[in-house]
Amino acid sequence: MISDRKLEHLLICKQYDVQYKNKKTGFEDIELIHRALPEINKDKIDISTDVFGKKLNSPLIITAITGGHPLAKQINRELAIAAETEKIGLGLGSQRAGIENPELKDTYSVARENAPSTILLGNIGAPQIVGNNSEDFAQQAVDMIDADILAIHLNTLQESIQPEGDIDAKGYLNGINEITENMEVPVMVKETGTGISADDGILLEKAGIDFLDVAGAGGTSWAAVETYRAEDRYLGELFWDWGIPTAVSTAELINSVNIPIVSSGGIRNGLDAAKAIALGSDSVGIALPMLKNAFIGSNEIINFIKRFNESLKIAMFLVGASNLEELKNSNLIIKGETKEWLEERGFNTKKYTRRI
Template sequence: MISDRKLEHLLICKNYDVSYNDKTTGFEDIELIHRALPEINNDDIDLSTEVFGKKLDSPLFITAITGGHKAAKDINKELAIIAESRNIGLGLGSQRAAIVNPELRDTYDVVRENAPDALILGNIGAPQSDLAIDAVEILDSDILAIHLNPLQESIQPEGDVDARGYVDSIKEICKTVDVPVMAKETGTGIRAEDAIELEKAGVSFIDVEGAGGTSWAAVETYRAEDRYLGELFWDWGIPTAVSTVEVVNSVEIPVVSSGGISFRTRCKLRAIALGADAVGMALPALKGAYEGQEALNQMVNRFNESLRIAMFLLGASNLEELKRSDLIIKGETKQWLEARGFDTKHYARR
């Protein structure tokens, strides 16, 4: 059953190491250039963004995590409360199970009950155009996310490996629903050419969700009887930093950078400096939800406080100025991008 699979996903993410083994996000190759004369007041720094249809107090998105099982109800409630109280974006997991099994609908109803004004993202798979209207209605979504997960589908025993017609289905979804549509990967990144195709199909936002954070091949490996395929493709994907640069430089629509973003690192700052409009975190928020509001508030506080200090050190008073900060791209990330035809030098003196 879908519901049982979703519960397994939650428990595996909570209890096992599902991070990439040898592949990183690539953000360690991004060096921001310090300003000794920032010429701004830290207290005046503005972290807000309005590019997703609502004014958010921070560029932090809690990206799609939970859905499809009764155990998700309490988690979704905790996430909804923090999204509402801190005015940040919240994405939910696939809604297919709740549409197919109405008894699971309350695991999503709890979101709007606790976050009436927050920016909420619904979620369906690329081939599920017939579910789009119901998905928006169930959550009263502000944005409908379409998840792309060919690697996960390839590894899980019950996976759907017929990806024909994805683009046509996405076009149909964009025409059918009365809210903007976001296309999002699920941990293996989006390349420039696919981003361009998605923009042409009508999506209004893209979440790259690149490699280096949670490996869904790893998650499915723990579920499989034969672990050969999961272990073979555990580190598959485009690193998040690379995918962010490729997509930001190829489309005109807002971009979310996610995949391996942690409030303990400076990945978020580097992602926005590379041009992302927001950054998404999933696993840290999931673990915080199990601990409660104190842990979730600490996560948001650390995210905002560290971002504010870094912006001060770069002389950036808002997110748009942060996007124009000077930085150096080095190492494997530079090699990858230059091999793909992207100029990394222009970032150094913007």
């Protein structure tokens, strides 16, 4: 059952190390240029954003985590209370379970009940938008939580390792195009830990999507999660570190498409976020640390958000950026494997070094 699988995913993420082993996010290769004369007042730094249609106090989004099991109801409640309190966005896990089993709807709708005004992102998988009932499926996901944005997630690696995975990816792009043409809410496409290349980003932009979440490699590995569920761990361990590092995916998309980008996948603090935004992303997403804090309670999540915001402001102060737009135009150096990857792919890394 889907519900049992959701519970397994939750407990594995709580109890095991499911992060990438040898592949990092790439943000360790990004160096922001320190300004000895920042000429701004740190207390006046503004980290608010309205790129998603509502004013948010921070560019941080709690990205898709959970739903579809009774235990997930309490987790989504804690996440929603924190998101509403701090006025940040919240993405829910795949809503397929709630659509197919109405008894599980409240594990998702609890989010809007406890976050009446902030941005909520609905979530369905690409396999569910291929077929005759795709528009109805998508609309049910939106209606279930009164979603502001509908996210369509891509997870071909996870499906490949998962014993019950859906490995027919034919029709994904056409399905996405149909959804964008018929939904009244904006549509986001997000990966689930393996990144999105410039090539696929261009195709998705042409298909009409409004936002992209790179969800790159370096954070949670869903091959790792599925490894702990599998009887034979060979494939999961083989592909544990598969994917495009988050910093690489972020830079590729920023330099290839003209839609807002969420940088997620292994971002753990405001300094990581500052680097992602300086590369050009509009916001950042964090999942695994939020989930672990949710098992403790909303206060722990709120404390994490406050620490995140403070570290972001310090990074902005040190580069002389009084708001997110100025941070986007700050100078940085790309070095190491991230530089090598981007240059091999034909991207100019020197454009970031002296922008002002």
